[in-house]
Amino acid sequence: MFTVSLVQQKVLSDSTIELKFQRDDGEPVVFVPGQFFRFVFTDVDGEFERSYSLCNLTPDTTGILLLVISKVDGGRATRLLFNAECGLKASVTGPFGRLVLPEKLPKRLFLVATSVGIAPYLPMLGALSGPLCRDEIEVFLLLGVRDPSEFIYATELVDFQHRYPRFHLRVCYSRRLPDSPRSFEGSGYVQDYLPAVMTNQDLVMLCGNPMMVDACFDKLKQAGLSSRQVIREKYVFAKQTTVKPPSALSAEQKRLIEEKMQKYRS
Ligand SMILES: Cc1cc2nc3c(=O)[nH]c(=O)nc-3n(C[C@H](O)[C@H](O)[C@H](O)COP(=O)(O)OP(=O)(O)OC[C@H]3O[C@@H](n4cnc5c(N)ncnc54)[C@H](O)[C@@H]3O)c2cc1C
Structure with missing residues (x-):
């Protein structure tokens, strides 16, 4: 801490x-x-x-x-x-968290996010630049947002795409497309842009809205991907809004206190 x-x-x-x-x-x-x-x-x-x-x-x-x-x-x-x-x-x-790059990189890596679900992928780009340069991997980043104002880190992502031809960016707008959409921008949801057929050389990471994660996972299973080829991180909402007070005792601590209390009473 x-x-x-x-x-x-x-x-x-x-x-x-x-x-x-x-x-x-x-x-x-x-x-x-x-x-x-x-x-x-x-x-x-x-x-x-x-x-x-x-x-x-x-x-x-x-x-x-x-x-x-x-x-x-x-x-x-x-x-x-x-x-x-x-x-x-x-x-x-x-x-x-286990949403991390494996030691042995796949041939094709799909990074799929909605909104701020892009966050964990940004630090990965630096680690991927070497393998991208050496043509060891092809990376597809699918980002789902509602409208153009929500396309965050656009400059960094577009620049990365220009530098690495094997990095493919796809931005999906669920509510409103930009007035002049670029070649990598389209309407719809990220799950619409997943390939219909996947191979055992592929790895997919899903991050963000739990509904998107489930929808993509279902589609990937239909496309023939096994569960171990998909790493999921759902931005689920906090169930517990307060931190456990330090007085939340383990069973062992309760047993020791009870023992001491018995001695004290006797
Ligand atoms: C592993 C992990 C990583 C995360 N990383 C990020 C991150 O990088 N950036 C980020 O912004 N968030 C992230 N989150 C989500 C974050 O932890 C909070 O849940 C989020 O910021 C909402 O907190 P809040 O206190 O504002 O809302 P809360 O007080 O928790 O929720 C208020 C109300 O809104 C509902 N609600 C909460 N979140 C959403 C939502 N996204 N959409 C619709 N309704 C909602 C709740 O059910 C509740 O009724 C992550 C979550 C997990 C589990």
């Missing part, structure tokens, strides 16, 4: 912000591209925990945790973070 302070916030769109946190102890943030951290924030009602993927574009050496966060109506973290000022503190644990 370490503590962090907010050092910068940036509005990316009406519904998305980017927050830069800095470790208070100055240590680097050790994580594998794709992993997430758990943040405990404090608001007027006390402490509560939320998970966020790290979207640092480059490996961290300076203790920076970059988050991209989407607005949820009535959301507790949304209320705090969309109005946050520099200096906001959080306690952080992690890294967690």
